[in-house]
Amino acid sequence: MLLDRSSPVPLHYQLRFYLQQQIEGGALKPGDAIPTERELVSRFGVSRITVRQAISDLTSEGFLYRQHGRGTYVRSQKIEQELSTLTGFAEEMAARGLAPGAKLISAELVESDGKIASALQIQTGDQVFEILRVRLANGEPMALEVTYYPVQVGERLLKEDLEGGLWPLLEDKFGIEIDWADETIGCAVPSESTARHLGIKKGTPVLVVERTTYTPDGRPMEFCRGYYRADRYSYRLRLKRKGRRASSVSLPSALTG
Amino acid sequence: MLLDRSSPVPLHYQLRFYLQQQIEGGALKPGDAIPTERELVSRFGVSRITVRQAISDLTSEGFLYRQHGRGTYVRSQKIEQELSTLTGFAEEMAARGLAPGAKLISAELVESDGKIASALQIQTGDQVFEILRVRLANGEPMALEVTYYPVQVGERLLKEDLEGGLWPLLEDKFGIEIDWADETIGCAVPSESTARHLGIKKGTPVLVVERTTYTPDGRPMEFCRGYYRADRYSYRLRLKRKGRRASSVSLPSALTG
DNA sequence: GTCGTCCTGTGGTCATAACCAATCTTCGCG
């Protein structure tokens, strides 16, 4: 097993990919130590900096963890990798093994209210494109989603099929880079029409997820509010503890002044 | 402005801290380019690898983003840094500008039921240490938290003050490294006693947050269930879209076989 | 004016080399 130096793919990336395969293929089990840095250096004939970059990437993504003076280990739980990432409804359902779908209720231009305008950073009253859909999992109603787009994007969306996931369209066809999002999760008793769309009795509480999605330069791309059936859906996420080194280390005074 | 080479704090960390201050202090505004790597090299008299490590850390934490051939830029939104991280109740309230507190209801050894046992990876019926607390923000009830610990940890906690945050105790005093957690967020109508502790009318839905927290080696450290007043609290998080680079690069066949 | 080409500046990759810091093992002293 050697790396391909004629390939345009960087060595550290090839090595990282190799290690990832060892982990996912089961050759390296959770809790196992991976070979030491110097071992990998000699086995693959690369420099230590290359090895460290590969390991560092896998560490920051949660595949591995390091212990100074001991070694580098595979994290427990195969799923451990999946620190919570930004996904659309369709992706998320697919990840849970459910068949995603959507039933279009309406798609039209409306005037933005204050909340939508502030999320999309436009003026209250400016027109936005509103899409109202019931999201399905294995054919059953899972959520009611109301999504708002700036008009330019909305006009392009009108020509597309809106009953599948929209993000593949936005990313692959429109070339819009989705980078990050702010989410707020609360719960509430739904309105009568919302309850009807979800097929639940009125008075049953639902999860309310509001999300504003941004492109890398910080411009908002969409605002979405989803009402999820709490009996069928709970929001899951995995969080990593941040290093608190900053506060526990006394820095040289030259830096603090 | 120079770095302190006699300090035990690594140079890349000092530099990282300096840049972070420039950003938070407003000297570097969102969208601004930071000095080039080579500029920082000569200004601080360190090697490029040191500069790159500092920038790399800030990049992976969302303070900066890089563009090959152009430069490195400060992300828009001051808050942008705060990709969702694992925090305890006290830390979270403090971050929101509220004074955290806790009122201890009970702390005792109980038998674990199936759910708790499976979360803590012990046998159903094994004893666990249960702490029941009403969490306060500015003196007002915000949540009812029920937390379970393995007995060894619980016995040590019994001797401590349980009306503050527990994580500082666990991390700093006990030396337990809190690494990551799985969370599940749902909503439900609370029991009568829960509603009473929270000071809400029965029938008012609450957010239910269940969390299992783990140490780096994957062993569960605590299981916690919180009932949050939905009128005062909504769960907020910031998510980053994962790069989908892996699938778009063709790797050398030697690695795929 | 328009379109390439070339140059320059930027981040990206990689090698070699040295020493530091945390951890574990080994072994000898008491």
Next chain:
DNA sequence: CGCGAAGATTGGTTATGACCACAGGACGAC
């Protein structure tokens, strides 16, 4: 047997130096 000292092993930090890949501007040919 117990305990501390010394050495080996592992990841952490840093320097120097070279070349590659991408973006943008300058400049000349057309």
